[in-house]
Amino acid sequence: MTDAASTSEFTNGLPERLVKHAVRYADHRSVDRASLTPMIRHYVELKDQYPHALLLYRVGDFFETFFQDAIAIARELELILTAKDAGKDVGKVPLAGIPHHALDRYCAVLVEKGFAIAVCDQMEDAAGAQGQLVRREITRVITPGTILEEGMLNARRNNFLAAVVIAGNHWGLAYADVSTGEFLTTQAQSLEQLTQELLRLQPSEVLFPTNAPDLVSLLRPGEKSDHLPECLPSQFCYTLRSQAPFVLSEARYRLLQRFRVRSLEGMGCEHLPLAVRAAGGLLEYVETSTEKAAGKDEGKRQKAKGESNGSPLPTPDSSPTTLLHPAALQTFPLQPLCTYTLTEYLVIDHQTRRNLEITQTARDGTYHGSLLWALDKTVTAMGSRALRRWLLQPLLQVKQIHDRQETIAELVENGSLRQTLQRLLKQIYDMERLAGRAGSGTANARDLVALADSLDKLPDLGRLVEGTRSRYLQDLQTVPPVLEHLGQHLHAHLVETPPLYLTDGNLIRPGVNAQLDSLRQQVDADQEWIRNLEVVERDRTGIPTLKVGYNKTFGYYISISRAKAGQQIPDGYTRKQTLTNEERYITQDLKERENRIQLAQESLNHLEYEIFAELRSQVGEQAELIRTVARSVAAIDVLCGLAEVAVYQGYCRPEMLANREIQILEGRHPVVEQSLPAGFFVPNSTELGSRESGAGNREAEEVGEAEVKGKLKTQNSLETRRVHGVAPSELALLKTQNSSPQPSPDLIVLTGPNASGKSCYLRQVGLIQLMAQVGSFVPAQSTTLGVCDRIFTRVGAVDDLATGQSTFMVEMNETANILNHATPRSLVLLDEIGRGTATFDGLSIAWAVAEHLATEIRARTIFATHYHELNELASILPNVANYQVVVKELPDQIIFLHKVQPGGADRSYGIEAGRLAGLPASVIQRARQVMGQIEKHSKIAIGLRKGNQTNHSTREKNGEIYPVDQPIEQLDIFSEE
């Protein structure tokens, strides 16, 4: 590659001030290696091994990057790009660096942006290298999905690494959170489902096996690659991997080895080859990255022991990296694999998650204003993560829902138990992740103290929930004795507030280890001797200004002012350094004491580290059990929070049934309600889908419906969907035959003026159903709900510019998805179908969609629309009803009552809404004029006024009443051909 080519490749988009430093050698591959300085040559060699990662190379107090990586981090982190001499014949190459103590912070930003980072650390002191190149090694490769560092993780959400294998229309997906240990896999059909599952998980990194020659490349969010199939959403970060670990035999063998089992039967995936392949490939990746982390700690451990350079002292390394005991290498961050199926939970696709604003708002993607925001009263990070998981995976089994409800009910009834529990939970740290860090050998002493504090609280929790009756509370009653002992054991060994860095010593309590105690005594005695030396020497020499001091280069010294030193040099003093005003000396005794302190301190640090590493590996061995308990604690945190919301917001416990009924009395929108002043939200009731139970005789009902369908078909063939042609008497007869005794409809056509509250009502029903299946109480006076299999929503219209789809195409795709997948057990919420095209195309589509849902699918549906013509459906189909959101009309304004009532609206008051929104008065006035004209002349308006008495064909033929510039086909949807 030429310099020019490499420059433009890497400096593209770089600010002018940075480009000037990057004009030469923007790519490490373009330099003549023979001419490089040893350090830069080493950097280039490492870079060859990690081409996909930004290589951060420790040089003194900085992590430096060169060539293209320097340009990249300067751009991404807004650092100053400078240059470094890379050799006499090479000249300067781009350089950017970050202070070593800020490594975590900067890495977090880079990882968030989808970069992989290879950290190359110094394995010895520059002094220890004695003029040679300092020994450096890659100590960690950080990718977005393999982060363990606390500072880089979001405490309130999981950080998933996923792996995908696709074979035709079948796929396998495994995912894991290395910080919490969860490791799951599944296999299914339909690539659309794969997309949906990835969108639910929102993984930080997705592994995908390819035959690509550049196997280690990492694609950042939005980066395109021919190797990625279309079904993989482009917003994630993808790591392309070799096929080898994803081959079935290899993947299976790896899983068997890792989890020491003879078959995958117990994990539930023996018969699911794609699930096994994905899980095996993911496991290999995690093993490789954790080995690196282990390598780092092992290197540092040697450094602490002084093994690497023979130097007696450990480097006072202040980097927050941690050390790994060989025993911890046995432990592994992931728990045994679990298999799950997509049908275990209520299916909520990506659109529905977005439209119902479950974890973030649709408009600006913020947490504030989402359902999670309204319900999250958890007090631990584990609880917060669990609530997010629960909301994204509502349950399908009435029994499981009931278990959660029971606990909430108990916590609602017993307010003081709830409050005491919450007070105690607040004192519990993130045991799930602490156990993970201990398991992977990256926990520091503060982590273990935090874990011990948390384990100490478990018996208190157990006592608190004694005598409770619900399953989740009972789960906390017995604390595994081994964990109780572990907490006490950790406290007995570790000091109360250990330093952040393991190499700083002072981790272990006195009395734990006799050798440690005797070494400490020796150091104390020698330090005491040095502290007294000043007084002793002042007496001996008679020099009152004599001082004892210490510096890093010379160690301890005795300082005398130059004036005094000129008079006499005390016996036994050897001059070490001369400064402007003082002379510095050492004595034989002082040097000996100093050496003794150094040696003892080194042994101390080493011993403390050994004891600590042993403790950490003991914790690692219990990581799985700790996580199990942590999950019970997290569940109680969630349920306490839901109980609190239930109490303060006045929620009711829904009665859950295994039928299709939806009966909500005085329901409210859980988020809008909290955003309005108390009492401002207008509750509304909903009844849907009780025809099975209401009519009592399903067969008779089906016969009746078949008749209605038959009737529609006959009309269609005769009159080309001329629904106005159905005689009211016939409809009334059909409806009477099929509707006794007043069953609730399957489909509600909801009309009402703009801004009256239709969308809010629609979402309210969806959210109440979802909350109920999460096990939560719901915002209503009383509720009876059948468990539904899927919730579908089609709300609003957003251009999907990323995929190049128009507003209308997005709308039609979503609608097609609903019609293809909804079942009678689904809840379908449609807001303004057909809005994105010409009025009459839209109306026709809306009509056909509603009709299909009501007659073919019989899904419980609410269909909000401004096409008031759809109200006609209710007079044809017995399982359709009209509801409207009413307003009060005053002479010069309308008042929004937000009340949903039976009946259909005939006006939208759109112009009034425009006026309220601040459209200029002249525009409003003109709009009124135009509307008047349209109402007077539009064929459909006339059609509606005249109803089915109108002879459409005659009017259509003479064409008199249509504006000349309107094509007749567009207007004439209800007429004969």
Ligand SMILES: Nc1ncnc2c1ncn2[C@@H]1O[C@H](COP(=O)(O)OP(=O)(O)OP(=O)(O)O)[C@@H](O)[C@H]1O
């Ligand atoms: N039941 C209610 N009680 C109190 N305020 C409500 C209620 N329903 C809706 N609102 C308020 O009215 C506003 C408009 O509601 P919404 O967006 O649901 O209207 P809409 O009928 O769907 O309008 P459009 O047809 O223009 O889309 C909401 O932002 C909310 O603040």
